[in-house]
Amino acid sequence: MMKCLIVHRTEKGWYGEEVAYKRSGSGFYRETSNITIPQTKDEIVKFAGENEYQIEWRDNAAAQASA
Numbered sequence: 001m002m003k004c005l006i007v008h009r010t011e012k013g014w015y016g017e018e019v020a021y022k023r024s025g026s027g028f029y030r031e032t033s034n035i036t037i038p039q040t041k042d043e044i045v046k047f048a049g050e051n052e053y054q055i056e057w058r059d060n061a062a063a064q065a066s067a
Contacts, residue, residue: 005053006032013039018053 004019016037019030038047048055 002052002054004030004056005035005037005048005051006056006058007037007044008058014041014044016044019056 006017006019008015008017014037016035017032018035019032021028022031038044045055047053
């Protein structure tokens with residue numbers, strides 16, 4: 001089963017958050033925890049494949065530059 005890995009790019013580099021889905025009443029919510037990830041895009045993709053993560057990319061650096 002694939003797990004979700006949210007990968008953020010900031011001005012300081014890359015950081016990752018592992019997602020755990022939790023049940024709440026009749027629905028679900030996402031709970032995240034920070035994890036250490038490689039610092040190049042190719043290495044992140046390799047890391048995700050080896051650890052069965054599906055990547056959700058977030059580019060905060062580009063969003064801040066255009067704001």
